[in-house]
Amino acid sequence: MSTLTRDDAARRVTVVVASRDRRRDLERSLPRHEGPVILVDNGSADGSPAFVRRRFPHVRVIELGRNLGAQARNVGVRHADTPYVAFADDDSWWAPGALELAADLLDACPRLAVLAGRMLVGPEERPDPICADMAGSPLGTDPDLPGPSVLGFMACGAVVRREPYLAAGGFDDVVFFYGEEERLAVDLAAAGWGLAYAEEVAAHHHPSPARDPHGRRVLAVRNALLTAVLRRPWPVVARQALAAARGGPVGREGLWHAARRLPRALARRRTLPPAVEAARRLLEAGPGAVPATR
Template sequence: MTSQLAVVTVTYNSGDYLTTMLRSLAVATTEEPQVIIADNGSVDGAPERAERDFPFARLVRTGGNVGYGGAMNRGVAELGPEVEYVVIVNPDVEWSPGSIDELLAAARRWPRAGSLGPLIREPDGSVYPSARRVPDLMTGTGHAVFAHIWKSNPWTAAYRADDVAPSERPVGWLSGACLLLPRAAFDSVDGFDSRYFMYMEDVDLGDRLGKAGWLNVYVPSAVVIHTKGHAAGKNPELMLPAHHRSAYRFQADRNPGILRAPLRLALRVGLALRSKVAVRAARKALDNEGHATGDQR
């Protein structure tokens, strides 16, 4: 196996998605990377099957559900010092031919790149906006409040960089669903902030890499397919509040001090209320879907 490249993924009852990701890895690169599966307490047997069926994969148990960033850090810590590049990837990603090799080639073109991310397609072929600007307080709040009720609002458009055509370029941050990172860059910022259980850990990582002098480079010539949100869709009571807590943490960390305490309080209260509304709506949608499915049987 090629020791300079490694792949780390985090699992939590990921089922057949994990098998698809590992199987498609064969077409993603001419290298032979080792794979670390950092498991957060799965009970579906998928990580064990993967370790058995794919000789290049090794299962590491985190000891419980420590969140995405914490588990990624645990997986990367298993790698030897000879590993130069780390691919962090969700288990529900499917690689396109040559996608990792494209990211590696871009890393050579951008020696100050701290992270490089591919173009991400959803299963229906649409492009997911994975290369975005770092949200300031106004943009982040506007997006959080209006994204689902006013699709064309200016804050969401600015946050998602909707006015920029896909091109290889530095951006504010890249989706943590799939990233290639030089190990030196990842270690220089101490990896992910494990206080983020889920969501916004990639925004925080990209922002910290940028502040440390690295670039976050979007590489649309590399393409992956991501079945995003399969875990969140099944567990809205857990995932949606986690998303809102992470959004608060990100902005609160960047707006410290006593003078901004009222602002942080207003943000906390507003996001908490929005979380309750979002959970209620998601649960209602799941219940309606269940009833519809039952009617068809």
């Protein structure tokens, strides 16, 4: 690794935060970010933009005037002046020195488009369960990547290479929010880019109490099905739809919401290259799955 200074890291990485009506969370998280920060506001009604401009004048605030969901991050990435962008939610932040290390890893690995970091949850800093899944990825570790290959990540724990992110379209308005990472991940892999987990790059997540558990479960069903329609073979789509229909009230509600967005998903449908589809199936097979010979 290089011995570049934190100021140099700031010239390489911009933190993009997408937020809506989370003024209290921003008050806690924004002071913890290193380097340039862009806040993209999704039409807040709680005075967040004015508060941030007054309290944190170093933060660049972009007001969208409406809720674009995960697409708000695309706006922040387009306005960033650095080659790499670290995402954060209004209730998350990167550990001291993490972005400098992430920039060094991205510099050293030109094929790396997404670096997925280790997410530590709450004051007790419990590793998010997804970290163990990524660390034990059956996809293995390519020699030109800094850690295990992945086909998914948590946006608030990821640093992306700006150019391939934008070329892949960033996050889309079909999935909109929650689970939006999968479609982007497989599209980047289909374009030949690498995605890898780096345990040494850490972020903190203190989940906001302003959450809707039922709504998120419905979104999980809806968005998994929409992502399948966007990129997976029809038998996979059929299995997911059947599972949703049999999944009780939450599953049926998710299926109904997915049907409303189906025309947009169908208009943008394209199946993955065989190698990426095979990798996705391997991940679905769960722990202990054996990768096919490359």
